[in-house]
Amino acid sequence: MHRCSKRANAIAPNDTFVLTYLAAAHCNIGDYAVARHYIEKSIRLNPNHRFTLNIAAMVYAWLGETEASLAWLDRYMETAPLSLGVDFEVAFEVYYLAERYEDAIAATAGYAEISLNASVDIAAAYAQAGHLKKAAELRRSFEANKPMGHSFEAHAEAILRLCA
Numbered sequence: 001m002h003r004c005s006k007r008a009n010a011i012a013p014n015d016t017f018v019l020t021y022l023a024a025a026h027c028n029i030g031d032y033a034v035a036r037h038y039i040e041k042s043i044r045l046n047p048n049h050r051f052t053l054n055i056a057a058m059v060y061a062w063l064g065e066t067e068a069s070l071a072w073l074d075r076y077m078e079t080a081p082l083s084l085g086v087d088f089e090v091a092f093e094v095y096y097l098a099e100r101y102e103d104a105i106a107a108t109a110g111y112a113e114i115s116l117n118a119s120v121d122i123a124a125a126y127a128q129a130g131h132l133k134k135a136a137e138l139r140r141s142f143e144a145n146k147p148m149g150h151s152f153e154a155h156a157e158a159i160l161r162l163c164a
Contacts, residue, residue: 016042016046016051017051020038022034023039024058027058027059030161039052042056053075053079056076057091058094061097070094073095089118092118092121092125095107096125096128099128105129
């Protein structure tokens with residue numbers, strides 16, 4: 001990953017889109033200092049780029065910087081409201097990590113098809129919000145449709161490992 005990241009940065013060191021992708025990729029592998037570096041550089045270059053706004057919300061959420069994360073999400077929502085069918089996952093993550101479980105659930109509204117993996121995350125939000133029947137229903141659905149070798153617990157643990 002680091003070799004590819006360095007190459008991308010060498011090719012396009014001032015491309016907001018590339019820098020934002022690098023921030024997301026490094027966040028996904030738990031390299032939070034590098035993720036911060038790339039998202040901050042992307043923000044300095046173009047703080048109004050929709051993709052930068054979205055990923056900044058995610059990166060700061062995963063870094064545990066709730067207020068910054070919510071502020072970036074608010075800015076993103078001004079340019080691309082979820083009602084237009086824009087990616088709900090970042091909004092869900094930001095609200096969930098900010099312990100705004102009802103808002104996290106609301107962020108998923110309007111999506112006809114939620115992925116099997118996302119259903120685990122959404123089940124957690126329902127449980128945290130006290131909607132235990134809906135959480136149990138989503139878990140049962142996951143258990144009935146999961147690929148061989150997958151488990152609800154393993155998926156939940158993998159998600160938790162993403163956060164600093």
